[in-house]
Structures are given as structure tokens and as C-alpha cells.
Amino acid sequence: MNVSGLLKNLFDYQRFEDNKRLQALIEETENRCIYKLSDEDLEWVSAAGEESDFNYNKDDDCDE
């Protein structure tokens, strides 16, 4: 896998794992570019930490 492919995969994984050190660098870039990034680009800055009213019933999912 070349460097570009590796970066794409790692940044995708970052959207899940939310490494704090890496996220700080991402937010630094977003703050520098804030006037040029769309609202949608910036929408996920803190998405991982936001509560949701997604409903998930832990009790009704484990039957074979």
C-alpha cells in the first residue's frame, strides 16, 4: 500500500478511534481554514462526542 492509500485508511480509522493527538492537529487545520470549509465539513468536529437519541435496545438483540 502506498503512502496515499495508507493515509486514507488511517484518517478513516481516525473517524472511529478519535485519537486525541491526531484530532488536535485536524482541528488546528480546520480552525485555520474555517472560513473556507463548509458547514458540512466542520459538522463532524465533535460528532464523536455528541449524544444522540438513537434508540438501541440492548435486551432484544441477542437471540439466535
Add this chain to the structure above:
Amino acid sequence: MNKSDCGIIYEQYRKKVLGYVSSKINNRSEAEDVFQTVFLKICKNIDKYNPDRASLSTWIYTITRNTVYDSLKRMRSHPEVELSDDISEQSETVEDCAIKKVSLETLAVALEKLSPEERDVIILTYYHGKRKNEVADILGITYGQLRYLHDRAIERLGKLM
């Protein structure tokens, strides 16, 4: 691990799964379905999880990513559902993902060694998925300057990682 661990896993990983799914699927109803499907799959297959192959986080990420990918493929036939990401890449195996938990920190350390401009190019291109002409516009530089910064950053990261 077994099915009795499902509740604990849900509490530990729901924010990560939510964050990832929400970043990929703009349609709230579909995102909610995918979110629930992920945890159904986790619970159904937890008995098969092998810690020798990958960390639990990597395993859950793989399930999440593949479920999102499958959903995006289905939604391609429904243009009214808004997609937020390119789905051209294939689903990954757990082995493909195994190195990533360590590598995120490695990536952060490597990015810190780049200049701010090089770092912006990399993050805008590979995290935000912007095309090169869009990155050049955001940074207020020419396309040629962007290509130079990008190629230099890639070369440096290749040596640092």
C-alpha cells in the same frame, strides 16, 4: 467474550460507532439503521471474536466500516438519500486494520514534524477528502504550489512512518 458482554461493549463503543456512522451517512434514518445493525452484528458474532487476530476496537471498527459500506452501496440506487463519502474503496479485512491503532499515534507524530502548510494539505486531502483544486482554493495557493506541497509532504511522511 460472549453475548453477556454486549451491553458493556455497547456502552464503551456507541460513541465511536455513532461518530463514524454519522460522518459517512447524512440521512438520519439510514444512519440510525446502520448504527443498530452494527451492534446487532457485534452481538451476533461476539462468540467468534478472536483477540489473537485483532484488538476489540479494530474488530468493531471493521464491522462498522463494512456495514456503512454495504449501506452506501445500497443507497446508490436511491439518489434521494444523500451520501457523504466516496465508496469506491472495498471493505477491509480485520488484518488490514490490525496496524491502525498503533499507527494513528505514529501518524500524529509524523504530521507534527511537517510544516503547517504541508499538514493542512494532507488533512484537507485525506481527512476531508477534498480534491487538489479545492485544497488550493481553500489555502489560497496555486495548483502548482499545492502539488509541490502535497508531494513533499507525502515524501516526508513516507520516511517518517
